[in-house]
Amino acid sequence: MGIQLPVTEDRISDAGASFVLQSKGEWWHAGFHLTTAIVGPTILTLPYAFRGLGWGLGFFCLTIMAVVTFYSYFLMSKVLDHCEKAGRRHIRFRELAADVLGSGWMFYFVIFIQTAINTGVGIGAILLSGQCLQIIYSNLYPNGSMKLYEFIAIVTGVMIILSQLPTFHSLRHVSLASLLLSLGYAFLIVAACIIAAMSKEAPEREYSLESSPKSRVFSAFTSISILAAIFGNGILPEIQATLAAPASGKMVKGLLMCYSVIFVTFYAIAASGYWVFGNRASSNILLSLTPDTGPPLAPSWILGLAVIFVLLQLLAIGLVYSQVAYEIMEKQSADMKKGMFSKRNLIPRLILRSIYMIICGFFAAMLPFFGDISAVVGAICFIPLDFILPMLLYNITHNPPKSSLTYSINLAIIVVFTGVGLLGSFSSIRKLVLDASKFKLFSNDVVD
Numbered sequence: 001m002g003i004q005l006p007v008t009e010d011r012i013s014d015a016g017a018s019f020v021l022q023s024k025g026e027w028w029h030a031g032f033h034l035t036t037a038i039v040g041p042t043i044l045t046l047p048y049a050f051r052g053l054g055w056g057l058g059f060f061c062l063t064i065m066a067v068v069t070f071y072s073y074f075l076m077s078k079v080l081d082h083c084e085k086a087g088r089r090h091i092r093f094r095e096l097a098a099d100v101l102g103s104g105w106m107f108y109f110v111i112f113i114q115t116a117i118n119t120g121v122g123i124g125a126i127l128l129s130g131q132c133l134q135i136i137y138s139n140l141y142p143n144g145s146m147k148l149y150e151f152i153a154i155v156t157g158v159m160i161i162l163s164q165l166p167t168f169h170s171l172r173h174v175s176l177a178s179l180l181l182s183l184g185y186a187f188l189i190v191a192a193c194i195i196a197a198m199s200k201e202a203p204e205r206e207y208s209l210e211s212s213p214k215s216r217v218f219s220a221f222t223s224i225s226i227l228a229a230i231f232g233n234g235i236l237p238e239i240q241a242t243l244a245a246p247a248s249g250k251m252v253k254g255l256l257m258c259y260s261v262i263f264v265t266f267y268a269i270a271a272s273g274y275w276v277f278g279n280r281a282s283s284n285i286l287l288s289l290t291p292d293t294g295p296p297l298a299p300s301w302i303l304g305l306a307v308i309f310v311l312l313q314l315l316a317i318g319l320v321y322s323q324v325a326y327e328i329m330e331k332q333s334a335d336m337k338k339g340m341f342s343k344r345n346l347i348p349r350l351i352l353r354s355i356y357m358i359i360c361g362f363f364a365a366m367l368p369f370f371g372d373i374s375a376v377v378g379a380i381c382f383i384p385l386d387f388i389l390p391m392l393l394y395n396i397t398h399n400p401p402k403s404s405l406t407y408s409i410n411l412a413i414i415v416v417f418t419g420v421g422l423l424g425s426f427s428s429i430r431k432l433v434l435d436a437s438k439f440k441l442f443s444n445d446v447v448d
Contacts, residue, residue, distance in 0.1 A: 023091070024169050025242040027250035031257030032175035033168070033242065033320060034073075037233045039182045039261050040317045041128055041310045044189070046266060047273030047281035047288075049226040052219030054209055055274070061227055062270060068413060069231045070259050072386055075394040075410075076236050077251035082397050084247060091241030092327070093234065093385070100393045110385070111328075117234040117381045118321045122360035123367075125318035128284070129155040130364065132311040135290060139300065149365035156361030159318055163353040166341075168323045169242050171316070178316035179261060185309035186265040192289050192298035192306065193272035199297055203288075207278045218427040225376070225383075225424035230266075232382030235324055286310070318360075325356055376428045383421035388414050 050058035083090050083099065090096040093114060098107035130152035137144055137151070165171060196202060210216045233239075240251050273285040282288045289303055290296045296303055329352045330345075338344040391410035394400075400407040 023241060023247075024244055025172060027243065027253040028257065029169070029172040029175070030239055030243055030251055030254035032172055032179055033239045034233065034236075034254050034258040035182065035261050036175040036178040036313075036316050036320045037235060037239065038231060038258060039179070039265055040125075041185075041284075041314055042124070042230045043182075043186070043266055043269050044273075044285045044310070045226055045230065045283050046270035047277060047285050048283045049223040049230070050270060050274040051279045051281055052209070052216075052223035054207060057220070058223075058270065058274065059267075061224055062266065065227045065231045066259070066262060066266070068417075069233075069386060070255060072390040072413075073233065073236055073255055074252060076390040077240060077255070079390070079393045079397050080237060080240050080251070081247070081249070084245075089245070089247070090237060092324075093237040096237050097389060097393065100396050110389075113381050113385050114234050114324050117232070117385070118325050119360060119363075120376075120381070121321040122318055122325075122357075123364045125314045125321070126152055126155050126159065126357075126361050127364035129311055129314040129318075131284065132286075132307045132314070135286065135307050136304065139290075139296075139304070152361055152365040155315075156357055156364075158315065159357045159361070160354045162315060162319055163322060163326075163357055164350060165319065166349070168238065168320075171319055171323075172242075174316045174319060178313045178320075181309045181313040181316075182261065182265060185306045185313070186269055188302050188306040188309070189285060189289075190268045190272045192302050193276045193285075195299065195302070196289060196297035197276045201294055201297055203277055203280055203297075205276070205278045206280065207274075209279070218430060221420070221423045221427040222431050224420060225428045228382045228387065228420075228424070231262075232386050234382060234385045235321065238324055238327070322353075322356065326353060329353070329356070376425070376432060380421070380425050383417055383424065387417035388421070 046062070053061055079100065080090060080096065083096065088099060090099065094107050094110035097110045098104060130148055133151035133154060134146075134148050137146055165174075210219055236251075239254075240247055243250050269285070273281055273288070277285070277288045280288065286303065286307060289298055326349075330349065333345075333348040333352060391414050395407060395410050400410075
């Protein structure tokens with residue numbers, strides 16, 4: 001039935017599994033990776049997402065997303081545990097979906113969705129990193145001539161070097177640093193927003209939504225898509241694959257660690273940023289705190305430190321999300337008969353990973369549409385992978401009675417988020433088309 005990869009000769013001869021997805025980690029390592037995959041600088045778009053929702057609906061949608069995604073990831077870990085106990089430990093999302101659903105096309109569907117997510121996150125990480133460097137540079141050299149695409153090129157070069165870390169497990173210390181950095185810049189940005197609200201240059205606060213009912217609906221679904229992208233994590237099976245066997249039960253502890261950080265950071269940034277800037281919030285709240293005209297709205301040292309923390313964490317996020325792409329590459333290019341660091345495997349790894357990062361960097365420089373990219377990726381990719389498939393997989397593997405509350409909740413989530421995904425896709429693509437009029441290739445500004 002479908003594609004199954006038990007731990008046999010197929011797995012032993014699988015270079016992608018043996019080299020990239022080594023199973024040596026503890027539950028806290030999974031917690032570090034999960035936090036890096038979810039709690040990233042995309043949370044700086046939360047006040048921007050509230051622009052299309054307002055206070056009440058904004059917090060309601062934020063809470064619903066938190067509850068549903070935790071529940072979804074919990075179910076996914078249960079499905080993986082179920083398969084492991086049955087002798088089929090899956091280390092890739094695509095193989096799990098194809099095994100449980102018994103459909104070969106599902107294998108390729110998940111590959112497509114994961115590739116879109118990984119590439120989208122890679123592009124976004126490089127774009128935001130370049131923007132962080134640009135902010136630092138413009139404050140040090142107000143009349144400097146360097147452009148955004150030049151900073152993106154610098155970041156791409158750094159990512160090419162870091163991408164040569166060979167395994168997902170080797171990133172565990174990087175992911176721990178990422179978790180600490182996310183807490184650090186979250187507290188700094190909340191402090192900056194409070195200081196900005198109390199300053200003489202504080203912006204006039206306006207929380208009104210769009211005047212047209214049609215525009216309000218489109219803006220709301222675009223905002224929901226952005227929230228889906230922020231909470232999205234399309235690589236949970238690959239993260240669970242890094243756990244040493246038996247993996248059963250360990251992922252839940254990692255999820256609890258991750259969502260503790262989410263609770264602290266997401267609500268604080270959403271509330272403080274939207275409170276200060278209202279419907280003028282930028283897709284990166286740091287830009288709102290450093291307006292083009294006038295002085296920064298908070299002390300430069302706070303903003304500068306926050307930017308540095310964001311920049312460093314973006315590098316970690318780019319590395320974590322690129323692991324699926326690297327695993328696919330090495331499954332095809334590496335030779336298991338040779339060592340991981342043999343010349344036969346080292347040279348293809350160096351070339352392929354460098355090419356992948358160059359492609360991400362090129363598109364980051366050419367298409368600086370960060371807010372719009374987040375919305376499109378959230379609606380088209382994260383919603384089906386994180387809000388629909390886990391419930392479907394659980395209902396099939398655990399077969400709860402159709403009269404049970406679990407089955408009804410799972411079915412309701414599938415139906416609701418299928419609708420949200422369709423409407424969100426339409427509204428986010430619509431906004432992308434509308435923003436195209438503001439866009440120039442290799443622009444020096446990131447379009448909201």
